[in-house]
Amino acid sequence: MNRDLYLGIDTGGTAMKYALTDGQGAALFEGEVPTLPGDPIASLQGLRAAVVPLTGGDDLPRLAAVGLACAGIVNPESGHLGRSPNLPGWENSPLGQHMQSVFGDLPCALANDVNGALYGEFRHGAGRGCENLIMIALGTGVGGGVIVSNQLLLGAHRGAGEIGHMQLDAGGPECTCGGRGCLEAYAGSVGILRAARANDGAAVAQLVQERGAALTTADLATLANSGDADAAEIFATVGRRLGQAVGNLVNVLDPDKVIIGGGVARAGELILGPCREVVPQLVLAAEAKNVPVVPAQLGNLAASMGAASLAQEKETSG
Amino acid sequence: MNRDLYLGIDTGGTAMKYALTDGQGAALFEGEVPTLPGDPIASLQGLRAAVVPLTGGDDLPRLAAVGLACAGIVNPESGHLGRSPNLPGWENSPLGQHMQSVFGDLPCALANDVNGALYGEFRHGAGRGCENLIMIALGTGVGGGVIVSNQLLLGAHRGAGEIGHMQLDAGGPECTCGGRGCLEAYAGSVGILRAARANDGAAVAQLVQERGAALTTADLATLANSGDADAAEIFATVGRRLGQAVGNLVNVLDPDKVIIGGGVARAGELILGPCREVVPQLVLAAEAKNVPVVPAQLGNLAASMGAASLAQEKETSG
Numbered sequence: 117m118n119r120d121l122y123l124g125i126d127t128g129g130t131a132m133k134y135a136l137t138d139g140q141g142a143a144l145f146e147g148e149v150p151t152l153p154g155d156p157i158a159s160l161q162g163l164r165a166a167v168v169p170l171t172g173g174d175d176l177p178r179l180a181a182v183g184l185a186c187a188g189i190v191n192p193e194s195g196h197l198g199r200s201p202n203l204p205g206w207e208n209s210p211l212g213q214h215m216q217s218v219f220g221d222l223p224c225a226l227a228n229d230v231n232g233a234l235y236g237e238f239r240h241g242a243g244r245g246c247e248n249l250i251m252i253a254l255g256t257g258v259g260g261g262v263i264v265s266n267q268l269l270l271g272a273h274r275g276a277g278e279i280g281h282m283q284l285d286a287g288g289p290e291c292t293c294g295g296r297g298c299l300e301a302y303a304g305s306v307g308i309l310r311a312a313r314a315n316d317g318a319a320v321a322q323l324v325q326e327r328g329a330a331l332t333t334a335d336l337a338t339l340a341n342s343g344d345a346d347a348a349e350i351f352a353t354v355g356r357r358l359g360q361a362v363g364n365l366v367n368v369l370d371p372d373k374v375i376i377g378g379g380v381a382r383a384g385e386l387i388l389g390p391c392r393e394v395v396p397q398l399v400l401a402a403e404a405k406n407v408p409v410v411p412a413q414l415g416n417l418a419a420s421m422g423a424a425s426l427a428q429e430k431e432t433s434g
Numbered sequence: 435m436n437r438d439l440y441l442g443i444d445t446g447g448t449a450m451k452y453a454l455t456d457g458q459g460a461a462l463f464e465g466e467v468p469t470l471p472g473d474p475i476a477s478l479q480g481l482r483a484a485v486v487p488l489t490g491g492d493d494l495p496r497l498a499a500v501g502l503a504c505a506g507i508v509n510p511e512s513g514h515l516g517r518s519p520n521l522p523g524w525e526n527s528p529l530g531q532h533m534q535s536v537f538g539d540l541p542c543a544l545a546n547d548v549n550g551a552l553y554g555e556f557r558h559g560a561g562r563g564c565e566n567l568i569m570i571a572l573g574t575g576v577g578g579g580v581i582v583s584n585q586l587l588l589g590a591h592r593g594a595g596e597i598g599h600m601q602l603d604a605g606g607p608e609c610t611c612g613g614r615g616c617l618e619a620y621a622g623s624v625g626i627l628r629a630a631r632a633n634d635g636a637a638v639a640q641l642v643q644e645r646g647a648a649l650t651t652a653d654l655a656t657l658a659n660s661g662d663a664d665a666a667e668i669f670a671t672v673g674r675r676l677g678q679a680v681g682n683l684v685n686v687l688d689p690d691k692v693i694i695g696g697g698v699a700r701a702g703e704l705i706l707g708p709c710r711e712v713v714p715q716l717v718l719a720a721e722a723k724n725v726p727v728v729p730a731q732l733g734n735l736a737a738s739m740g741a742a743s744l745a746q747e748k749e750t751s752g
Contacts (some may be wrong), residue, residue, distance in 0.1 A: 272722070403591035
């Protein structure tokens with residue numbers, strides 16, 4: 117039997133989502149198992165047990181390689197996972213070694229979560245055919261990743277891609293990082309919900325009161341899409357700040373495309389429309405002004421698909 | 435006789451500076467000839483005539499390759515020079531073809547001016563031994579360049595590296611690009627002299643009046659170094675804004691080192707000191723916080739040395 121499957125794992129604080137792909141971009145099987153926050157090896161063993169029936173038996177005869185994406189400072193070469201606040205029992209561990217101990221001598225690849233999602237979009241989603249890409253993931257926080265000449269940009273200390281902490285206004289709102297005016301302070305859900313709670317609009321105030329601590333950016337987007345101008349303006353402000361960050365990045369990197377992902381990005385054109393108005397005002401090179409700023413396509417599957425692609429390439433490159 | 439010399443040309447609006455290097459980083463000969471703004475071919479012929487006696491005769495027997503750096507949007511692959519406001523008769527021309535027509539079948543390399551200077555510092559100056567570098571050149575305007583994994587970052591439309599137009603404050607001072615609050619509006623000499631003319635300090639006001647239209651950032655630096663706090667604060671503001679830009683870039687790119695060059699950077703620690711205070715406050719990854727921010731080392735020779743290195747690598751790579 118040919119080893120024709122690639123396993124990609126997207127590790128979050130509560131669940132490990134996985135995809136088994138055929139190497140052509142199709143996810144043949146998907147599923148998830150719990151993340152055991154204190155025990156990466158037992159977590160990986162649980163995942164291995166779940167995929168055994170899908171891969172032909174206990175020695176995984178159909179599996180060719182394994183990739184894993186997770187939040188934190190990841191060194192793909194050494195396999196070390198550094199700071200990773202959402203995975204307290206995993207951080208500062210030799211995660212690559214743990215993968216080898218569970219998956220034997222299969223090639224194992226490692227990436228941080230946004231780079232995994234970016235790589236998925238690059239190979240199979242919104243970034244297909246591009247050589248130079250930027251991805252910004254709008255979630256509770258704001259993450260980022262960059263591809264230059266078909267390679268993930270990692271940086272000298274594996275610290276590249278922290279796009280969320282680009283300071284857009286030194287006098288801006290406080291950020292969770294301790295700074296002020298970072299992109300994340302405007303465009304992460306924490307910042308957006310703070311802006312909503314400070315908003316004067318009658319319908320926004322009513323929503324804030326009704327939903328209380330359960331308020332989400334999806335609630336706000338529903339209100340904005342129902343025609344409430346105040347709610348729409350909250351997202352427009354997000355979009356303009358995102359546009360400032362994208363314009364700055366395009367001036368530095370001149371990518372083929374910019375991909376906006378993450379849960380907050382489900383607000384769609386409420387954010388992307390105002391963003392696209394700002395970008396060409398800031399970009400200097402005429403040819404780069406009209407860089408496409410597009411939504412991600414793979415949704416929740418992006419990081420596991422990307423991890424599977426990284427695994428496949430690790431296998432192919434030997 | 436071995437072909438053991440590499441010619442690097444740094445083309446400015448009035449002069450073409452050149453360096454003949456031995457391929458080991460030593461400039462054996464240096465000189466300059468006038469730039470003929472309306473005629474790139476005649477300019478290059480003038481330069482060729484100047485180097486003939488240095489390269490063993492009319493068929494340039496010792497010359498192995500030629501590199502040229504100039505301001506503007508340069509496509510190193512196609513040899514096309516796009517927008518280049520300082521070289522009106524050169525812009526939108528097939529500059530690579532012009533080089534071949536003057537230098538025959540010698541390998542010819544092309545780069546924009548800041549990339550040329552960055553490459554010179556990378557191979558022979560402040561960036562030796564680094565794999566990932568950022569250079570910011572503070573002059574009348576503010577230019578930039580990036581090296582990722584030992585390669586100049588060019589971008590999808592050869593528009594990368596426009597670091598001077600990173601918007602640091604959407605409500606900031608006007609920039610020559612038409613925008614507001616770009617790094618260039620704070621840290622280019624035009625912006626610095628504007629800040630000096632608006633300054634309330636007695637000694638600064640006296641200097642502004644005495645020097646009139648001839649005022650330079652060097653005049654201001656002399657005043658600051660003599661102990662005038664107002665003049666020093668003008669440079670400290672420049673340094674803090676430069677620090678904001680550097681912090682943002684380090685968050686995205688995580689380089690080994692950041693090199694600050696250009697004429698304005700001769701103010702040295704007046705700018706670099708306050709810059710270095712801001713950077714670690716903005717950088718998220720602990721390992722990247724203490725990225726060295728250092729002055730350029732090669733001065734006026736950087737771009738010609740870099741062009742010669744690019745020529746050498748073009749020859750070596752076939």
